Amino acid sequence: MRVDLIETKVxxxxxxxxxxxxxxxxxxxxxxxRGDRWWMSVATHVANRPGIQLAxxxxxxxxxxxxxxxTLPADSRDPTRxxxxxxxxxxxxxxxxxxxxxxxxxxxxPQTGRWxxxxxxxxxxxxxxxxxxxxxxxWDGERWIDQTAPAFxxxxxxxxxxxxxxxxxxxxxxxxxxxxxxxxxxxYHVHGCAESEDxxxxxxxxxxxxxxxxxxxxxxxxxxxxxxxAIFSRVWLQxxxxxxxxxxxxxxxxxxxxxxxxxxxxQLMTAxxxxxxxxxxKPSAASAADPDTxxxxxxxxxxxxxxxxxxxxxFTLGCAEFRRPETM
Numbered sequence: 065m066r067v068d069l070i071e072t073k074v075x076x077x078x079x080x081x082x083x084x085x086x087x088x089x090x091x092x093x094x095x096x097x098r099g100d101r102w103w104m105s106v107a108t109h110v111a112n113r114p115g116i117q118l119a120x121x122x123x124x125x126x127x128x129x130x131x132x133x134x135t136l137p138a139d140s141r142d143p144t145r146x147x148x149x150x151x152x153x154x155x156x157x158x159x160x161x162x163x164x165x166x167x168x169x170x171x172x173x174p175q176t177g178r179w180x181x182x183x184x185x186x187x188x189x190x191x192x193x194x195x196x197x198x199x200x201x202x203w204d205g206e207r208w209i210d211q212t213a214p215a216f217x218x219x220x221x222x223x224x225x226x227x228x229x230x231x232x233x234x235x236x237x238x239x240x241x242x243x244x245x246x247x248x249x250x251x252y253h254v255h256g257c258a259e260s261e262d263x264x265x266x267x268x269x270x271x272x273x274x275x276x277x278x279x280x281x282x283x284x285x286x287x288x289x290x291x292x293x294a295i296f297s298r299v300w301l302q303x304x305x306x307x308x309x310x311x312x313x314x315x316x317x318x319x320x321x322x323x324x325x326x327x328x329x330x331q332l333m334t335a336x337x338x339x340x341x342x343x344x345x346k347p348s349a350a351s352a353a354d355p356d357t358x359x360x361x362x363x364x365x366x367x368x369x370x371x372x373x374x375x376x377x378x379f380t381l382g383c384a385e386f387r388r389p390e391t392m
Contacts, residue, residue: 072385074382075134087108087146090121096168101127105168116161116163149210165282197217215265233285243257251301253279273322294315296314305343310343312329332386337366341366
């Protein structure tokens with residue numbers, strides 16, 4: 065099936081982040097609407113700051129969802145520096161390696177009986193390459209509050225001590241989590257899933273959702289009308305990527321933890337080199353005015369002589385517009 069593609073670059077270090085001067089990179093988007101405004105949490109590499117920081121970019125109030133017009137927040141004390149999310153209580157488990165791949169979710173907290181908003185993310189205690197655990201910040205009505213301990217950790221041999229790339233949704237009265245496990249260094253990524261009553265404890269047994277040979281790196285699920293759809297990424301870390309590398313779409317009548325229950329996937333994007341990115345991952349989808357059209361924000365990277373000699377790439381953030389495959 066042919067899928068039309070309109071791509072837009074959102075953030076690229078080559079373009080700078082004016083008026084901010086301390087932002088080195090911004091990537092790993094999760095897009096959500098709160099009140100009358102669209103927001104995007106991103107992972108940012110900030111000069112003279114340890115690890116990776118989370119921040120929340122935004123569109124103007126009442127503005128429609130768009131690939132352009134996003135503003136990174138400035139520190140109230142210095143308009144040239146970025147304002148990042150609080151890291152006051154979580155520093156022991158997410159400071160030096162930083163915070164990565166945020167995922168916005170709203171759901172019921174059974175202990176309080178209230179609906180809460182959370183930004184789940186992968187945190188690394190010691191180095192940017194992991195190992196990772198998964199935790200969250202929670203909105204208290206005025207600000208995002210970090211937690212003293214992660215909410216989800218690796219427990220199974222096949223996870224090899226590291227869980228990351230969380231995608232969370234509250235469905236069927238449960239907090240449902242899809243996540244990657246393994247390590248970049250070993251070129252081993254398997255996709256898992258689990259669910260919890262409160263989204264922070266009592267997780268069901270971790271089960272494999274997609275095998276390592278599939279190279280699934282993200283599985284972003286969202287409710288669409290009376291069903292669910294997922295945008296997922298398949299990655300490749302060594303050599304020329306095969307044709308199946310890129311972003312894919314599928315649907316299911318429920319937020320199933322069995323990959324076999326989801327429809328035959330349709331490829332939305334390949335790993336073709338666009339100059340400012342190749343091999344997209346970390347998709348986050350949201351609908352614009354037309355319910356059958358959606359925007360997918362994603363991470364990308366490209367080789368740069370200005371990057372570190374130890375990692376000669378820079379990270380970017382892009383957006384692609386699609387017509388829902390089932391309507392074509």
